[in-house]
Structure formats: C-alpha cells, structure tokens
Amino acid sequence: MTLDQMKPSSEGRIKRISVKDKLGQRLMDMGVYAGLRLKVIRNAPLEDPMEIELDGYFVSLRHDEARFVEVE
Amino acid sequence: MDILSASGTMKPALWRWNKVQSEKILVALAGQPNCGKSTVFNALTGASQHVANYPGVTVDKMTGWYRHNGRKVEVVDLPGSYSLTSYSPEERVSRDFILHEKPSVTVNVMDASNLKRCLYLTFQLLEMDIPVILNLNMMDVVKQRKLDIDTDKLSNRLGIAVVPTAMKQGRGKKELMEAIDKVALSEHTVRAARIEYGEMEPVIRNIMKRLSSETSLESLYPIRWLAIKLMEGDREVQRLVQENHSDFKSLLAYVEKLREDFEALYDEAPEVHIANRRYQMADDITRDCLRLPASAKRPFSDKIDGLVCHRILGPIIMIGVIWLLYYLAIVQGYNLTNYTWPVLAKLRGLVESLTPDPGFIEIPLSRAFFLWVVDSVNALLNYIPIFFILFGLIAILEDSGYMPRMAFIMDRLFSRYGLHGQSTLPMVLGGIYVGGCAVPAIMSCKGIPDERSRLATILIIPMLNCLAKVPLYVLLINIYFAAHKAWAMFFISTISLLLVLPVSKILTLTILRDKETAPFVMEMPSYHMPTIRGVVGRALERVWLFVRKITTIVVSVAVIIFMLLQFPGISKDRMAYYHGEKDKAITAFQKRIKGTGYAEGLQGDNLMALVLYWDEYISTRMTVKDEEAAAGMNASFKERNPVFFSIVQPGDDKDAKKVNKAFKGLFKERKGMLREIRKERIDNSFLGRLGKWMEPVTRWAGFHWRVNVALLSALAAKESSVATLGALYEQEEEGEALEKRMAKGEEGFTPLHALALMLFMVLYPPCLATAIAVKIQAGSARWMLFSIIYPMVLGIAVAILVFSLGSALGLSGLQAMFAFYGLALALTIFMGLYKNKLDNID
Numbered sequence: 001m002t003l004d005q006m007k008p009s010s011e012g013r014i015k016r017i018s019v020k021d022k023l024g025q026r027l028m029d030m031g032v033y034a035g036l037r038l039k040v041i042r043n044a045p046l047e048d049p050m051e052i053e054l055d056g057y058f059v060s061l062r063h064d065e066a067r068f069v070e071v072e
Numbered sequence: 073m074d075i076l077s078a079s080g081t082m083k084p085a086l087w088r089w090n091k092v093q094s095e096k097i098l099v100a101l102a103g104q105p106n107c108g109k110s111t112v113f114n115a116l117t118g119a120s121q122h123v124a125n126y127p128g129v130t131v132d133k134m135t136g137w138y139r140h141n142g143r144k145v146e147v148v149d150l151p152g153s154y155s156l157t158s159y160s161p162e163e164r165v166s167r168d169f170i171l172h173e174k175p176s177v178t179v180n181v182m183d184a185s186n187l188k189r190c191l192y193l194t195f196q197l198l199e200m201d202i203p204v205i206l207n208l209n210m211m212d213v214v215k216q217r218k219l220d221i222d223t224d225k226l227s228n229r230l231g232i233a234v235v236p237t238a239m240k241q242g243r244g245k246k247e248l249m250e251a252i253d254k255v256a257l258s259e260h261t262v263r264a265a266r267i268e269y270g271e272m273e274p275v276i277r278n279i280m281k282r283l284s285s286e287t288s289l290e291s292l293y294p295i296r297w298l299a300i301k302l303m304e305g306d307r308e309v310q311r312l313v314q315e316n317h318s319d320f321k322s323l324l325a326y327v328e329k330l331r332e333d334f335e336a337l338y339d340e341a342p343e344v345h346i347a348n349r350r351y352q353m354a355d356d357i358t359r360d361c362l363r364l365p366a367s368a369k370r371p372f373s374d375k376i377d378g379l380v381c382h383r384i385l386g387p388i389i390m391i392g393v394i395w396l397l398y399y400l401a402i403v404q405g406y407n408l409t410n411y412t413w414p415v416l417a418k419l420r421g422l423v424e425s426l427t428p429d430p431g432f433i434e435i436p437l438s439r440a441f442f443l444w445v446v447d448s449v450n451a452l453l454n455y456i457p458i459f460f461i462l463f464g465l466i467a468i469l470e471d472s473g474y475m476p477r478m479a480f481i482m483d484r485l486f487s488r489y490g491l492h493g494q495s496t497l498p499m500v501l502g503g504i505y506v507g508g509c510a511v512p513a514i515m516s517c518k519g520i521p522d523e524r525s526r527l528a529t530i531l532i533i534p535m536l537n538c539l540a541k542v543p544l545y546v547l548l549i550n551i552y553f554a555a556h557k558a559w560a561m562f563f564i565s566t567i568s569l570l571l572v573l574p575v576s577k578i579l580t581l582t583i584l585r586d587k588e589t590a591p592f593v594m595e596m597p598s599y600h601m602p603t604i605r606g607v608v609g610r611a612l613e614r615v616w617l618f619v620r621k622i623t624t625i626v627v628s629v630a631v632i633i634f635m636l637l638q639f640p641g642i643s644k645d646r647m648a649y650y651h652g653e654k655d656k657a658i659t660a661f662q663k664r665i666k667g668t669g670y671a672e673g674l675q676g677d678n679l680m681a682l683v684l685y686w687d688e689y690i691s692t693r694m695t696v697k698d699e700e701a702a703a704g705m706n707a708s709f710k711e712r713n714p715v716f717f718s719i720v721q722p723g724d725d726k727d728a729k730k731v732n733k734a735f736k737g738l739f740k741e742r743k744g745m746l747r748e749i750r751k752e753r754i755d756n757s758f759l760g761r762l763g764k765w766m767e768p769v770t771r772w773a774g775f776h777w778r779v780n781v782a783l784l785s786a787l788a789a790k791e792s793s794v795a796t797l798g799a800l801y802e803q804e805e806e807g808e809a810l811e812k813r814m815a816k817g818e819e820g821f822t823p824l825h826a827l828a829l830m831l832f833m834v835l836y837p838p839c840l841a842t843a844i845a846v847k848i849q850a851g852s853a854r855w856m857l858f859s860i861i862y863p864m865v866l867g868i869a870v871a872i873l874v875f876s877l878g879s880a881l882g883l884s885g886l887q888a889m890f891a892f893y894g895l896a897l898a899l900t901i902f903m904g905l906y907k908n909k910l911d912n913i914d
Contacts, residue, residue: 020341022159026591028347029155031189035348041374045386046484049493051377051596057186058374058596060480062487065591 003038003052003066011039012071019068030059032069097145097256100170103181104193105152106473106597108209111239112181113149114606116249125848126165131518133165140249148175156196158308160521160590170202171293176256177203179248184208184236185217185598187362191354192347194230198264201294203255205233207248212238213598218365226361231264240603267353269300271338272345275330276300282326287317302327303334304343373473373598380477390481393474394500397465402539405458412457416450429684433654433745441634448630455539456615459509464611466501471602476594483592488904489573490580491532492525493592499529503537504569510534510842512614514849524587528580530850531859532572534838537565541833544786552826556886563889568834570896575866577903583858625841633785636759642752650749657741664734668727673715685709685716686739759784773832773871774825774879786836823885828875831892835867 006012014036017024031054032038041051041058049062103109114121117136124133134149150169151162158164170178180197182190187208197204206226208214214221227234235251237244269276279299284290289298289312301309314320334342379385423446427439469475475497483493498520502513513533520526537545545564553560642650658679665671674682689709696702710717719735722728754760763780770780837860838846847856878888 017344020343023591023593024341025155025157025159025343025347026593028344029157029192030593030595031192031351032593033348033351034344036351041377042381044381044480044484045383046481048484048487049480049592051381051480053374055188056371057189058377059593060476060596061591061593062483065593 001071003040003069003071004050004063005067006040006071008040008042008050011037013037015070015072017069023065023068027061027065027069031055031057032059038071097143097177097252098173098175099145099147099252099256100173100175100178101147101149101181102166102170102178102193102197103150103152103207104154104183104190106595107152107181107183107186107190108239109149109152109181111603111606112179112207112209112237112248113147114609115239115242115245116145117147126169131161131165138249141253143253145249145252148173153193154595155193157304158306164308167200170197170200174202177205177252179205179207179252181207181209183210183213184221185210185213185219187221188351188354188358191357192350195265195267195350195353198230198232198266199294199297199300201297204264205235205248205251205255206230208234208236209239211236211244212241217371220363222361222363226357229265229357229360265353267349269346269349272303272334272342272349275334276303279303279327279330282323283313286319286323287313289313289316292316300346303331304346305331371598373596376599377477377596380474381480386477386481390478393469394504397462397469397500401458401462401465405461408457408461409454413454416453420446420450432658432680432683432742433650433749435746437638440638441631444634445627445630448626452540452626453619456619458539460611460615462501463512463614464607466497467607467610468602469497470610471600471606473597473599476596479594480596485904487525487592489577490525490528490584491573491576492520492522492529493594494520495525495529498533499536499572502533503539508536508538509540510536510538510838511845512617514842514845515617517849521590522588522592524580524584524589527584527587527850527855528576530846530855531579531862532576534842534846534859535572535575535835535863536568537834538839538842540839541836544833545830548826548830552821552823552885559886560889563893564830564834567831567893567896570893570900571834571870574896574899574903577906625844629840633759636762637754637757637781637785639757642749642756646752650745653745654742657738657745661734661738665731668731670715670719670727670731674731682716682719682735683739683742685713686720686735689720754781769868772876773868774828774875775832775871776821779829783832783836786833786839824875824878824883824888827878827885827889827892828871831874832867832871835863835870837861837863837867 001012003012014032014034016034017027017032019027036054039053041053043050044060047063049060050066051058051060053059101109101113113134113136117138120138121134121136124135125131126133131151135146136149137144137146139145148169150166153160153163153166156163156167169175178197180194182194194204194206208221208223208226221236223234223236233251233255235244235248237248239245276296276299279302280295283295283298289295293312298309298312302313310324313323317323331342334340334345338345340348380389382389420443423442424439427442428436430436430439469478475494478496478500479493481493482496486492486495495517498513498517500508501516502508502510510533513536514530517526517530517533520529545561549557549560549564661679662671662674665674692705692709693702696705706717706721709720718725718728719731722732759781760777762784763777766780767775767777770776775783837843843856843860846859847853850856850859874888874892877883878885878891883891
C-alpha cells in the first residue's frame, strides 16, 4: 500500500521510498525513512494535503507526494 | 570562490580549522526550522543586528554581534534547514558559509524536545569536521513534557560540548557564551562522533584516496565529507570536483559506477543508505540519553490542530483570524491615525512657515516644491499606525506556528492555480481582501520553497488590494456608487482575488512553465506562545523598512513628478496677461473702497499683507472647534493687527463692512486666477502632454487625459493618484471635499467610467518600491520589467473591455460590475478545473 491511500487515524510502518532526487531526499530529511512507524492524523479541509505523525512530530505532504511512500 | 583561486599558489596543506588570531570570534548558528534559533540569535546579539543577502541568491544573511570577556563575537544566523544537501539555496548557503568563512564555532541550535530528528542535522555538521557546540534549546518544553535528557551522556556520545538553554526565558545565555569562548579559543582537536556507514565505508575510503591523490581539494575541504557527498550524488560537490580536476570525467564516472554497484548489491540507493545510517545513529543515541515519561500524552499542539485544521472549523477559524487581522490593523489602526495625523499636519505647517510667502498670483517654486514633497511623504507616513499593528499581528501568527496551518488549509486551492500553500501569508500581506502592502508581501515570498510558485506569487501580489489603492476606490465609490456602497466595496475587495488566480494559472502554464518546483512536504511545528519582545521587535523592524522606502524612493519619485507637472510652465505672454488681470482687479478694488478710512492703508505691500492675514485667519479658523478657542484666536489676531482684524470682522462699522465686502470679492478673484494658472501649467506640463498623447488609446477605456495624468503619477506610489487628482481638481471653495470637486470637474464621467478606472487600478503595475522588491526577490531585473509591463497591458485591456462593451450594451455601472464579476468567477472556476486534466496528462 502507499501512504496516499491510507485513511486518517490508520497506522503503518514505512517500507520504502520509491522516489529519488529532490522529493526522495526531502522526504528522508523530514524524517520519513524505512522502518519507522507512522500514523495518518488528518486530511486538510479540502482533502489535500494530509498530515502524518512520525515519531512524535508532525509533517504534512500532498497526496501526490505520499504515493511514493510504501507502507506496510 | 577566492579560496579556490588561491589554491594554485599555496602549498597544499591538510584541511584545518581557523584558529582565532584576532580579538574577534566568528560564530555561525545552524539549526532546523522551528528550533528557536532566532530566539537564540536575538538573545545573544540584542539590538546589534544587520541584514544582508548571500551573493547570488535571495536568502537573507542575518549578522549580529556581542562583546564577551573583552572580545567581539560576530554571530551569523544561518537559514534554518533540515539537512545540508544541494537541493535548496538555504542549505547550499549554509554549508558554503561554514566551509568558506570557517567560523570559529558553529552552534547547532536544536529543539531539545525533538532530539532525534534534530541529531540528523548535527551529524551532517560533524561530518564537515568543524568545531560544533550543541545547544539544546527549548529545555522549558522538555521539562513541561516531562522528558529527561542526560546531557552529560549526550556530550560524551557526540564528543562535543552540550549546552542546555531555555532562551525564551533567557536561561543559559551566559553558559552558551562561555562555551563559545572556550571552544573558539582552544585548538580544534576533539574527535567528535562519526557515523559509520557500514557496507559503504570501503567505497568511501576509495573515493577519498582518489580525491587526495588526484586533486588538491584535500587542502580546501574536509575530504571524508566530499566523498560521502559524492556517494549521495550531490551536484554541487560534483561541480567542485569538475572545477578542481583536470580529468574530472574519469573520477565522476568512477563514483557513478560505485553508486550503481552499491544499489545493485544492497538494493538500496546510496543516499537512502546514508540517511538511514544517520537516523539509526540518532535513534541509538536518543535511546541512550532520553527518557520518556511513563504515559505519553497526546501533544497539546495536536489537540489544538484538531480544531484549527478541522474540516469545517478550520476554514472558519482561518477566516476569523484574517478578519481579526484586518479589523485590528486596518480599522483600529485607521482610528489611531486620527491621533497621528495632527502631528503630520504640524510638520506641514512648519515647512509652510519656513518657505517664502506666496505672492498675489505667483507661488514661489521652492514653496510649491517643499509642500509637494511633505504632502507626498505625509500621505505615506499616515499609514504607520496601521502598519505597526499589521506587522505585529503577523509576527504573532509567524511565531505561534499558525502559518503552516494556513498553508495546510489553503494548499489544495492555491496549488490548483500554480501557487503554493505558503503563498497564503504573502497574499494576506498583499491585501487578499482590502488593505495590504505589496512590499512586505513580496519580501515574505522567500519562504516559498518552490521556485515556480514563488515567482507566480511575486508576480500576482501587486494586483492585490494594496492599502494605497484604497483611497482611489473609496473616492470613486463615494461619487459614482454612492447608492450601492456596500456592493461596490465588496466587489472591489474580492475581484482582485478572482483576477489574480486565473492570471497566476496562465503564468505558470506559460512563461513559468519550466521553472524548478520543490516538494510541498512541510513540518507542522508545535504551537508556541509568542513573546512581546519578539513581536514588537519585528513590527518595529518592518515599519522601519517601510519608512526607509518612503524617505528614499517616494521622495525621489515625488521630485520627478513635481518637475514633470511644473515644467515647462506658463509662457511669458500668458503670465503677462495674468499680471494685467491682477492689476485690473486691484484697481477695481481700490476704486470700490475709495473714501473709506481704510483706503490709505491698503496700498501696495500692505494689500498683500492683508491677503496673507486673511488666508491665515481662515485656515486657523478651520482648526478651531469650540467657542472659547475661537475667542482666543480672535484676540491674538486682533493683537497682531487691529486694522486688518476690523476688516476681517467688521462688526457694525460701515466703512469696515464695505471694505470687507470688496476684499472678499478680490480674494475670490485671486483664487480663481491662481487656479487657472495652475490648470494651465498642468495642461502645459510634460505629464499633461503625456496624458493627452495617450488619450487616443485610453479613450476606449473611458480615461480622459486628466485621469491619465493621475495614473501616471501613481507609478511612484499609488497614493499619488488621489493626490494628483486633488491637484488637478483645484479647490473651488475652502474645505470642499475632493469627491465634490471631481464630480464637478468631470461632468461626462459615469459610473461605467469609474468602474473601468477601478479595474485598471486593481491590475495596475507595481509602484516603484514594489518593483524593486520584485527585483530583489525574483533575483533579476528582467522579472522586474515584466512585472511592470504585463499588468499595464492587462489592465488597459480589461478597462477597454468593460468600458467599450459596457457602453455598447448600454449597461449601467452596477450592471457592468455584476457582469464582470460573474465573468471573472466563471473564469476562476474554469481554470481551477482545467488544472486537473492537465496534471493527469503530466
């Protein structure tokens, strides 16, 4: 499954980031890396972007970006 | 890059840190965003701060200094960044500064309550083999959340000094200064913790070997860092190799091969491996040094977000916040100007008293000039209370952490039009509803990471409702839409947004198409209570920026416009004609008062003295409100000149009454002559000629040459449009409002004319100060020119469309207004839908 398909308040473990370069690096720098547990907190009022919790802090990202994060 | 050019002549030595030779210490502050770095910077340096730009990029360089133990310590606040890659200009300037300026100490400020993620950056700093102090800031939050950090153990594991602080409460400042001194003055020999990259280590060593044997980079940069960066695929380091290696191709091909082999062997991209290793180490150290409370509560910030980002409540709260922003800044700020305006009026009075007195029909050039400049500056200074409140409130929004929430709520909408969630703040500042200022708005665009969105935001902001456009709107609405004021005001306040979104969309689909984009991925930081010092400080700083804009740009442009309006002036023949008229009027007056006791005393200069006396009496009278003050005023005027006073206030004296009546007539005639001279001068002036020259085109938009002149003068600062109209529609009677004068002066002017004019004003090119801000933020003069020309073309096109079509269809101003609004709304919705299709094709 990819992150963009997850519904608010569902949880999972990051399996892999399937994008390189700028977006891949940015995701890693913001703390999205394989093995970490994450939880979807909410979608924005207009559905996009979404907010996730990683290890005690909160990150928002667009669904277009979240589809490169594989979750199990 | 002077370090590189010097490398050829210097004996290569190993990369070494600068020792402090002088009395001065250079300190860099590095840290991730939202870690309280600017609080630390402010606490250390106080008011001694200075903003500049890093060369070649639009990133602010904040420098400050303090004295400690007799040494001057210079502190550079590097831009906040999560990492040190080459993908963003902030990260590039941070690492370039560290590597090239070689600060004696780099203080890594971190949010101690977010230890693990912050260590990710710490490791990257340590990898550069530089002296680092870890500043665990926000210890108050750590305590509040009942976290327990073992700072000694952390210091041991990292191999560097760790200083805990709670800078917002001012705690730990002295300790941090001591630690900076200590590290700066000692040899950099401490071996800090180093990340082992496991399977990648042999590869890193091989690259290091080749780098040191084939290039002289070893003397300039930390070699292990270079090798790791090459494995990460860092473009900037590749470029560095290219510049310093005759056979760079073979080395870079070698690295590329190593990267591919690594990925094939371990099924993991090298940069992913590197990031994972850093996080593993961070995790390991955090486990060792941090103890969590037994029961972890849901963070308070998240509870707030439950409301603030709520599907329904979120947008309502946001609208409430923006409304409050406007209410406090614009409405209440405007009330405050009632108290500040008299001060400015006094300033004008002072200037007036210092300049030469006017003659009967000749106004000395210096008098006209200085009053013009003072009026131009006052028009802008009048906004200071509004700006102070506005900037203070924005600082509160920024410091509290609400801004990212706004971006979160608005991104979906804005991104459809090629903008970004973070365009929200600039657009609020620019006047998304009514009353902003494009200069701070454009300045605040630098936070937008995505270049395409940033440029789009910069280019559309001048079309929002800047505060200076409002007086013209109010003027026109009061005259031509008096019966539907509320509708007209709503129209003008919201139409700019409906024009700006499609325009942004078109720009991003055309000329901005190939600009770089950046990921949205954004931290949602914890909420914080803003401090009074931080808020007031920032508000003052920004107001000061605004004042500087006035004194430099607006004054110089006011001078230019003055000249364009004043010259070439009236021909000698015409002036001689006016002198003849004047002599006639005076002779007639003398004849009329002949035989009264006053005739003798009102010859030559004395008559002129009475003109000035009368003038002053009237203008003083206008400022007096109650009976008592009026009596006091009369007494003082009487004391100054009892004879003149009896003419001004004749009472029952027959002679005096006669003279009073005759003089009133003369005074009115003089006024008429002055007005005619001024009108003739403007008709004749360069600006007037330009306005007339443009009339064949602007006619289709319903703009008459006088309006052209006002619009031309608005290029300087939009306030000028009303000021120039004021000058063009001379005061007929004392105290007559411009509304009346304009209505009188423009008899053919209909609401449809006014609508076209207002729409042109919405799209009007940026004022000069804004144009300069565009140049700074967009980084090139070409964008500045573009930002001036395209709204002008667009504006005249829209005005012509509305006026010509409206006239042809026989629409009234209000009908045309609704029609245009519907059109703009439809276009905006259509553009918003259009994007999705296009994205799918992409």
